[in-house]
Amino acid sequence: GQQVMQIPQYQHVQEGEDFTTYCNSSTTLSNIQWYKQRPGGHPVFLIQLVKSGEVKKQKRLTFQFGEAKKNSSLHITATQTTDVGTYFCAGKATGTYKYIFGTGTRLKVLA
Amino acid sequence: GAVVSQHPSWVICKSGTSVKIECRSLDFQATTMFWYRQFPKQSLMLMATSNEGSKATYEQGVEKDKFLINHASLTLSTLTVTSAHPEDSSFYICSATGNSYEQYFGPGTRLTVT
Secondary structure (H helix, E strand, O other): OOOEEEEOOEEEEEOOOOEEEEEEEOOOEEEEEEEEEOOOOOOEEEEEEOOOOOEEEEOOEEEEEOOOOOEEEEEEOOOOHHHOEEEEEEEEEOOOOOEEEOOOEEEEEEO | OOOEEEEOOEEEEOOOOOEEEEEEEOOOOOOEEEEEEEOOOOOEEEEEEEEOOOOOEEOOOOOOOOEEEEEEEOOEEEEEEOOOOHHHOEEEEEEEEOOOOOOEEOOOEEEEEO
16 A cells, blocks of 8 residues: 655754655655644644645745655754644545555754 | 534543544534544554545545444544444544645544553
């Protein structure tokens, strides 16, 4: 079945440093979504990418969808303590209706 | 923004009993609701997808007779864990989609089976 892996599993950064998480799917995706889950909270939708090679920005966050539509990345510039949480990608394979969540990357930001 | 509620937020039950978890979309009509299970510090594992008025579609390895899902209206889906056992202890979380592609997640239900 479809698998979605993320690396790294954990990342500790000093406040102000950049952070990147990578998402890789075993199958070609029709689109990919990114979610953030704060400790003790529920996932919150961040963005959806649909087009091959698409890049979207939200303030300090930059999202990219690979050319082959099998991988994606989320980059945070100059992390802040409010960025703490687990970032999940969720991919929808072509021809399916459901999203498979990635393994997640837990980010800790040290002040 | 769209709000999804879950009830109860936590529940403790004895082994062998059944527990019902409700998932409600409060300010929109949810055409599809998803049920996930999340173990501590792990990802969300999709259990089943439910559409209003039709039978739920279960993921491979999820026992449909153990995890009963009912989606009776466009704002309510329920998950009943039947004959619960300690290994069913987990965080159960639902999400709902309406007219947009975003999944709106409920706050989750922590189930502990003793």
